[in-house]
Amino acid sequence: RKEVEQDPGPFNVPEGATVAFNCTYSNSASQSFFWYRQDCRKEPKLLMSVYSSGNEDGRFTAQLNRASQYISLLIRDSKLSDSATYLCVVRLTGGFKTIFGAGTRLFVKA
Amino acid sequence: NAGVTQTPKFQVLKTGQSMTLQCAQDMNHNSMYWYRQDPGMGLRLIYYSASEGTTDKGEVPNGYNVSRLNKREFSLRLESAAPSQTSVYFCASTNRGGYEQYFGPGTRLTVT
Numbered sequence: 001r002k003e004v005e006q007d008p009g010p011f012n013v014p015e016g017a018t019v020a021f022n023c024t025y026s027n028s029a030s031q032s033f034f035w036y037r038q039d040c041r042k043e044p045k046l047l048m049s050v051y052s053s054g055n056e057d058g059r060f061t062a063q064l065n066r067a068s069q070y071i072s073l074l075i076r077d078s079k080l081s082d083s084a085t086y087l088c089v090v091r092l093t094g095g096f097k098t099i100f101g102a103g104t105r106l107f108v109k110a
Numbered sequence: 111n112a113g114v115t116q117t118p119k120f121q122v123l124k125t126g127q128s129m130t131l132q133c134a135q136d137m138n139h140n141s142m143y144w145y146r147q148d149p150g151m152g153l154r155l156i157y158y159s160a161s162e163g164t165t166d167k168g169e170v171p172n173g174y175n176v177s178r179l180n181k182r183e184f185s186l187r188l189e190s191a192a193p194s195q196t197s198v199y200f201c202a203s204t205n206r207g208g209y210e211q212y213f214g215p216g217t218r219l220t221v222t
Contacts, residue, residue: 008150032209043200043213044153087152096141096160097168098211102152 003027003099006088010105017078021104023071023088032091033064035073037084038103044087078108112136116201116214123191123221131186131217133201141204142184143211144176146197153200159184191221
């Protein structure tokens with residue numbers, strides 16, 4: 001079983017739609033949580049951190065449920081430019097080992 | 111401020127050949143990492159360097175060696191390339207708090 005699991009998709013949605021991605025992790029030493037975005041044939045870039053209280057950045061909302069070991073990302077009012085792969089990322093206690101999920105692909109169509 | 115740079119961008123090797131992937135960062139970050147990314151697998155940590163002078167194995171270190179040459183540079187060496195090492199290799203760095211990893215543009219390596 002992978003330590004960080006994501007639905008690979010792809011998710012095909014029209015512009016303006018709301019889409020949600022889920023992620024589960026299995027390592028109890030998981031300390032910090034992130035969503036990264038990766039465009040085709042490019043490097044990953046940090047989208048946002050995920051906090052237990054939930055946090056929002058514009059159209060993006062991230063949630064963490066430590067008891068269920070579950071992380072989510074909600075994108076509202078999808079734009080064509082949101083088309084990318086979204087990586088769920090977990091950093092273990094100690095700060096140096098980071099585990100990446102395989103990613104969920106999103107296509108937003110006009 | 112170039113961030114994290116990697117060379118080369120593309121490389122084709124024959125089985126058994128050796129090569130070194132170069133990585134440099136100009137953000138004065140303490141920690142540096144090497145990952146490989148394969149389809150359906152996500153990024154997997156090969157080696158990391160928590161600070162200058164230290165290196166540690168990650169999840170998939172076999173077949174690789176690393177050198178933290180100084181605070182800026184962290185190289186990855188393949189001593190005897192194998193087809194299973196065909197992948198995209200990313201170098202990354204973080205500051206002391208380790209909050210965000212900054213990635214280089216990647217090296218696409220094919221071993222035939």
